Amino acid sequence: xxxxxxxxVSLLAGLVSVALAVVSGSLLGIVAGYCGGRxxxxxxxxxxxxxxxxxxxxxLALGAMLxxxxxxxxxxxxxxxxxxxxxxxxxxxxxxxARDYVDAARALGxxxxxxxxxxxxxxxxxxxxxxxxxxxxFAILAEASLSFLGLGxxxxxxxxxxxxxxxxxxxxxxxxxxxxxxxALFVTVVGLNFVGDAVRDAxxxxxxx
Numbered sequence: 001x002x003x004x005x006x007x008x009v010s011l012l013a014g015l016v017s018v019a020l021a022v023v024s025g026s027l028l029g030i031v032a033g034y035c036g037g038r039x040x041x042x043x044x045x046x047x048x049x050x051x052x053x054x055x056x057x058x059x060l061a062l063g064a065m066l067x068x069x070x071x072x073x074x075x076x077x078x079x080x081x082x083x084x085x086x087x088x089x090x091x092x093x094x095x096x097x098a099r100d101y102v103d104a105a106r107a108l109g110x111x112x113x114x115x116x117x118x119x120x121x122x123x124x125x126x127x128x129x130x131x132x133x134x135x136x137x138f139a140i141l142a143e144a145s146l147s148f149l150g151l152g153x154x155x156x157x158x159x160x161x162x163x164x165x166x167x168x169x170x171x172x173x174x175x176x177x178x179x180x181x182x183x184a185l186f187v188t189v190v191g192l193n194f195v196g197d198a199v200r201d202a203x204x205x206x207x208x209x
Contacts, residue, residue, distance in 0.1 A: 007184060009153055010143060013077070013140065014136045014140035014143060014192075016074050017139045018136050021085055022132050024086075025081070025086040026085055028043050028047070028086040029086040029088065029092075029093060030121065031043060032093075033090040033094045034116050044086075051083045055080050060146065062076035063146050069154055070153055077142055077143065085131065092120075092128075093116075130196065130199055130200045134197075136192050143161065144160050144185055145161060147161030149165075150162075160182075163181040
């Protein structure tokens with residue numbers, strides 16, 4: 001039963017943290033790609049600064065600053081994964097704004113932000129969905145790592161990482177205490193990677209030829 005409850009917490013941490021990263025990263029990418037100039041440079045340099053840190057190290061530092069617990073984990077992982085979506089959305093915006101149908105919308109008198117929300121964003125969303133589906137698995141692994149190190153989910157809440165940490169002292173006497181949550185973590189991450197690959201194949205028009 002504890003492993004089932006740990007599934008709830010780990011999936012929640014993965015899904016919500018990636019959702020936060022998708023929203024914040026996409027907005028920053030749209031602003032950077034559509035405004036250009038100094039705004040683009042400022043946003044991208046900020047994202048480069050975040051990417052310069054190893055993801056787990058940055059998550060550990062943010063977790064220590066925000067405090068242990070589910071909210072701290074969600075915010076820390078959301079910040080860590082934001083640059084990935086910001087850079088991806090910026091690239092999509094730059095590519096789409098150079099296409100003919102965007103020029104046609106501008107020629108018809110559409111405002112800049114109307115073109116962005118009606119023409120650019122809908123055509124840029126597929127790569128974001130694919131990246132999000134693949135990032136959930138990595139976010140769950142990161143949450144388990146933080147919980148294992150004591151900076152994530154705290155008792156009485158159950159998390160696969162904290163369960164593995166609690167059971168490692170009994171590895172020789174009762175190895176199933178560690179193998180159970182470890183196996184659940186492995187199966188979940190592999191399954192989510194398969195789902196991400198399926199989503200990518202479904203949304204990639206090149207695979208339909």
